[in-house]
Amino acid sequence: MTNRAPIKLSAYLVGTGMHIASWRHPHAQANASHDIDYYKRLAQTAEQGKFDFVFIADSLAINEESHSNILNRFEPITLITAMAGATSKIGVVATASTSYIEPFNLARLFMSVDHISKGRAGWNIVTTRDLSGNTARNFGREEHFEHSLRYQRAKEFVEVTLGLWDTWEQDAFLYDKENGQFYDRSKLHRLNYKGEFFSVEGPLNIGRSPQGRPVLVQAGSSESGQNFAASHAEVIFSHKNNIEDAKNLYASFKSKAAAEGRSPDDVFIFQGISPIIGETDEIARKKFEYLESLITQEHAFSFLTEYFHGRVDFSPYTLQTGAADIGLHLLDGVRFEFQQRQELIGRTNPTLRELYSLLTGSFGVEEFIGSPQKVADRVEHWYREHAADGFMLMCPLLPDGLDDFIRLVVPILQERGLFRTDYEGDTLREHLGLSQPSSRYEQQAVPQQP
Amino acid sequence: MTNRAPIKLSAYLVGTGMHIASWRHPHAQANASHDIDYYKRLAQTAEQGKFDFVFIADSLAINEESHSNILNRFEPITLITAMAGATSKIGVVATASTSYIEPFNLARLFMSVDHISKGRAGWNIVTTRDLSGNTARNFGREEHFEHSLRYQRAKEFVEVTLGLWDTWEQDAFLYDKENGQFYDRSKLHRLNYKGEFFSVEGPLNIGRSPQGRPVLVQAGSSESGQNFAASHAEVIFSHKNNIEDAKNLYASFKSKAAAEGRSPDDVFIFQGISPIIGETDEIARKKFEYLESLITQEHAFSFLTEYFHGRVDFSPYTLQTGAADIGLHLLDGVRFEFQQRQELIGRTNPTLRELYSLLTGSFGVEEFIGSPQKVADRVEHWYREHAADGFMLMCPLLPDGLDDFIRLVVPILQERGLFRTDYEGDTLREHLGLSQPSSRYEQQAVPQQP
Ligand SMILES: Cc1cc2nc3c(=O)[nH]c(=O)nc-3n(C[C@H](O)[C@H](O)[C@H](O)COP(=O)(O)O)c2cc1C
Ligand SMILES: Cc1cc2nc3c(=O)[nH]c(=O)nc-3n(C[C@H](O)[C@H](O)[C@H](O)COP(=O)(O)O)c2cc1C
Numbered sequence: 001m002t003n004r005a006p007i008k009l010s011a012y013l014v015g016t017g018m019h020i021a022s023w024r025h026p027h028a029q030a031n032a033s034h035d036i037d038y039y040k041r042l043a044q045t046a047e048q049g050k051f052d053f054v055f056i057a058d059s060l061a062i063n064e065e066s067h068s069n070i071l072n073r074f075e076p077i078t079l080i081t082a083m084a085g086a087t088s089k090i091g092v093v094a095t096a097s098t099s100y101i102e103p104f105n106l107a108r109l110f111m112s113v114d115h116i117s118k119g120r121a122g123w124n125i126v127t128t129r130d131l132s133g134n135t136a137r138n139f140g141r142e143e144h145f146e147h148s149l150r151y152q153r154a155k156e157f158v159e160v161t162l163g164l165w166d167t168w169e170q171d172a173f174l175y176d177k178e179n180g181q182f183y184d185r186s187k188l189h190r191l192n193y194k195g196e197f198f199s200v201e202g203p204l205n206i207g208r209s210p211q212g213r214p215v216l217v218q219a220g221s222s223e224s225g226q227n228f229a230a231s232h233a234e235v236i237f238s239h240k241n242n243i244e245d246a247k248n249l250y251a252s253f254k255s256k257a258a259a260e261g262r263s264p265d266d267v268f269i270f271q272g273i274s275p276i277i278g279e280t281d282e283i284a285r286k287k288f289e290y291l292e293s294l295i296t297q298e299h300a301f302s303f304l305t306e307y308f309h310g311r312v313d314f315s316p317y318t319l320q321t322g323a324a325d326i327g328l329h330l331l332d333g334v335r336f337e338f339q340q341r342q343e344l345i346g347r348t349n350p351t352l353r354e355l356y357s358l359l360t361g362s363f364g365v366e367e368f369i370g371s372p373q374k375v376a377d378r379v380e381h382w383y384r385e386h387a388a389d390g391f392m393l394m395c396p397l398l399p400d401g402l403d404d405f406i407r408l409v410v411p412i413l414q415e416r417g418l419f420r421t422d423y424e425g426d427t428l429r430e431h432l433g434l435s436q437p438s439s440r441y442e443q444q445a446v447p448q449q450p
Numbered sequence: 451m452t453n454r455a456p457i458k459l460s461a462y463l464v465g466t467g468m469h470i471a472s473w474r475h476p477h478a479q480a481n482a483s484h485d486i487d488y489y490k491r492l493a494q495t496a497e498q499g500k501f502d503f504v505f506i507a508d509s510l511a512i513n514e515e516s517h518s519n520i521l522n523r524f525e526p527i528t529l530i531t532a533m534a535g536a537t538s539k540i541g542v543v544a545t546a547s548t549s550y551i552e553p554f555n556l557a558r559l560f561m562s563v564d565h566i567s568k569g570r571a572g573w574n575i576v577t578t579r580d581l582s583g584n585t586a587r588n589f590g591r592e593e594h595f596e597h598s599l600r601y602q603r604a605k606e607f608v609e610v611t612l613g614l615w616d617t618w619e620q621d622a623f624l625y626d627k628e629n630g631q632f633y634d635r636s637k638l639h640r641l642n643y644k645g646e647f648f649s650v651e652g653p654l655n656i657g658r659s660p661q662g663r664p665v666l667v668q669a670g671s672s673e674s675g676q677n678f679a680a681s682h683a684e685v686i687f688s689h690k691n692n693i694e695d696a697k698n699l700y701a702s703f704k705s706k707a708a709a710e711g712r713s714p715d716d717v718f719i720f721q722g723i724s725p726i727i728g729e730t731d732e733i734a735r736k737k738f739e740y741l742e743s744l745i746t747q748e749h750a751f752s753f754l755t756e757y758f759h760g761r762v763d764f765s766p767y768t769l770q771t772g773a774a775d776i777g778l779h780l781l782d783g784v785r786f787e788f789q790q791r792q793e794l795i796g797r798t799n800p801t802l803r804e805l806y807s808l809l810t811g812s813f814g815v816e817e818f819i820g821s822p823q824k825v826a827d828r829v830e831h832w833y834r835e836h837a838a839d840g841f842m843l844m845c846p847l848l849p850d851g852l853d854d855f856i857r858l859v860v861p862i863l864q865e866r867g868l869f870r871t872d873y874e875g876d877t878l879r880e881h882l883g884l885s886q887p888s889s890r891y892e893q894q895a896v897p898q899q900p
């Protein structure tokens with residue numbers, strides 16, 4: 001327990017912030033999602049705050065109702081490459097799906113960024129959700145792969161990727177000009193992977209990076225998603241609304257990882273939080289309410305109409321109408337994640353504005369809205385209670401949320417000895433305290449008989 | 451004629467240079483192919499030289515005999531992203547094949563770099579050559595697509611890519627905070643492409659860049675490759691060994707482009723040259739001979755053994771043995787590009803070292819080896835004779851070759867008024883004098899009746 005790593009921090013960077021109406025905020029730069037200088041500044045800010053890494057999410061399709069921040073945004077791998085060039089220490093993690101790219105291309109792209117960043121890259125492995133088939137239809141398919149198939153493919157995909165990353169041993173290159181030996185042929189390997197979904201011969205045309213290979217990151221909420229994360233991921237994102245659920249998930253991930261023969265200390269659970277900081281708790285809450293007030297009725301109703309496939313006519317209502325008052329908790333045949341919330345909706349009767357926020361994911365955990373002191377206390381509490389090893393800041397408003405947290409909360413955590421005051425190393429693995437993995441072929445090396 | 455654009459210059463950046471033994475040269479940094487600081491410096495050098503763009507080639511497979519510079523190298527799109535971050539004016543062009551990636555992913559990656567670089571990106575479209583099936587086997591296939599199929603796929607691929615780049619009109623984003631209008635819905639379009647090889651719905655999740663879209667670059671040597679280039683490419687690479695062939699190819703490309711309804715001035719023909727500069731022509735030639743002397747017999751013979759599928763035992767010979775003396779010009783059933791050269795080999799009887807250089811492509815055009823004056827004269831001559839609009843420097847040795855050319859040849863060209871002394875604009879299209887294309891949907895706009 002005394003040896004437990006200090007708190008880890010990361011920042012989810014997305015344009016004007018996670019809140020659906022953040023772009024309308026007077027402090028927001030509305031074109032942020034495709035302004036590279038803006039992203040570079042955010043990454044530099046997070047580096048000044050000594051964060052472990054910045055994080056970029058992804059999706060592979062949009063439609064007319066998509067969140068303003070994802071309509072026109074950078075591709076994540078090129079974005080983290082650019083951010084790596086504007087920083088020198090902080091880790092850079094990008095999301096990429098296993099469902100719509102060839103593993104050779106992905107293995108290569110991430111290893112390339114890992115070299116460009118000198119060992120600071122991470123890959124957030126997702127399988128993509130695509131209820132409407134929007135994504136599938138961008139890739140020549142009628143429908144997305146079915147859920148369990150997605151994870152079967154993902155399992156092979158990660159095996160291939162790790163395999164390709166191992167094809168060059170770490171010290172394969174000799175650069176011996178005198179003898180004309182550029183590399184040691186015994187340290188180059190073919191993968192010859194033949195699976196159900198992928199067949200990849202290798203080798204990869206890029207060698208291992210300063211941290212060996214990129215850090216693997218994952219966030220699965222389904223059973224198969226969680227098992228996948230426990231067997232592969234070095235960083236796992238969780239996103240629970242209360243500390244009890246978070247503690248359960250934390251314990252479950254740690255024991256699943258142990259069951260896979262991994263050290264629980266090599267798996268970091270990051271809880272997603274959406275802090276809003278104010279001088280007082282009340283000011284912070286008012287800031288949140290102000291953001292909520294920026295949601296337009298037109299936008300919300302057009303989203304909700306599509307969400308319920310045109311089965312509900314919202315035109316007689318306002319954003320203050322109660323969702324249960326108009327019977328939304330009784331609708332059948334709706335999306336799975338809505339079904340899961342119908343009981344709650346019937347019980348609490350949220351306004352349509354609140355429902356919209358709920359469905360578009362802009363609600364944070366209430367306890368992270370408040371004064372710097374309060375937020376620092378909650379962070380410490382969740383950490384000490386083993387609800388999280390680290391936190392991913394999913395700020396409702398950027399850059400304000402990140403600036404405030406770094407200026408006001410980080411110093412408190414540092415004073416308490418809970419967070420670093422400077423980087424101890426240069427790679428993402430060093431920040432996380434993960435050891436550098438070696439190629440599978442290096443491990444097979446047998447000492448020569450004398 | 452008087453309005454003809456001045457000479458265009460670009461630099462093919464590849465580790466220690468194009469020469470197969472360049473990494474052994476005392477001036478070479480042997481690990482250059484995966485040192486990001488090295489590439490950033492080269493790009494900065496080329497920008498100081500006011501070059502139009504730097505260029506990164508690519509391939510998707512290696513084997514034990516591959517050129518030292520491609521065994522362990524960056525993925526090109528991430529590499530140009532990093533170089534864009536280290537420069538502010540120069541264009542950055544990366545190669546990517548249409549054969550082994552989904553068009554949605556490629557369209558997105560390149561548009562993302564085009565934003566990151568603020569309108570300086572270009573895509574060199576290749577279909578990949580893969581005689582041995584090495585590449586195919588990295589992507590789950592037994593064999594590469596057959597040549598004409600490759601170009602049929604490439605044609606559709608480029609149609610999809612251009613289509614996706616058009617799905618957002620240039621001025622689609624309103625950012626109207628007051629009225630909650632983030633974008634104008636009438637300026638977002640679906641592509642709904644359904645072809646023989648690709649079906650892609652769109653829209654793309656990134657809007658148009660400061661130069662509209664990336665510049666299209668191509669180098670095809672076959673008939674279908676040349677037709678493809680003439681119909682799509684804004685920059686075409688040619689690589690001819692003498693000015694007569696280059697003039698013919700130049701004229702052919704310009705007239706083919708015209709036949710496609712394009713202005714010949716919107717298609718730039720770049721000739722690849724491999725300059726070596728010395729105080730005198732003799733010193734330059736000695737520099738080349740010195741590079742040639744660094745080729746090891748072991749490496750060359752191992753390459754040649756594989757090249758001839760083990761049918762020739764080279765062990766009795768040396769690098770000085772004549773290729774015709776041992777009957778290589780009489781072998782049947784050899785690779786196509788070797789067949790094409792057998793008559794030449796029989797006639798000129800090159801040494802095995804020379805044959806190796808020929809097959810691995812390290813021979814430059816002799817007339818670009820010499821004093822700065824001579825090289826500048828040859829460049830001017832090829833330009834004035836309409837053998838080329840621009841030149842791609844494929845330096846045998848880097849960074850020396852690029853440094854020398856910029857320090858010694860560029861000033862001569864500038865003095866003669868043949869090359870810019872400063873950038874006129876900020877985007878790659880502006881450097882080339884290409885107009886900014888608009889989305890197809892913008893062109894359809896019809897003025898409203900009053
Ligand atoms: C913090 C966090 C970030 C996530 N980022 C992405 C993302 O960028 N792209 C994506 O497709 N899914 C993302 N997810 C979704 C998960 O990867 C996962 O697909 C989702 O929770 C559904 O679980 P399942 O895949 O196990 O069904 C994220 C989840 C969390 C908690
Ligand atoms: C200057 C130059 C650069 C090239 N770069 C690449 C490259 O990076 N990758 C590649 O696969 N082919 C490259 N090529 C090859 C051509 O794109 C083309 O495939 C080749 O000339 C064969 O012609 P074909 O495709 O018409 O059969 C290059 C050619 C030239 C002249």
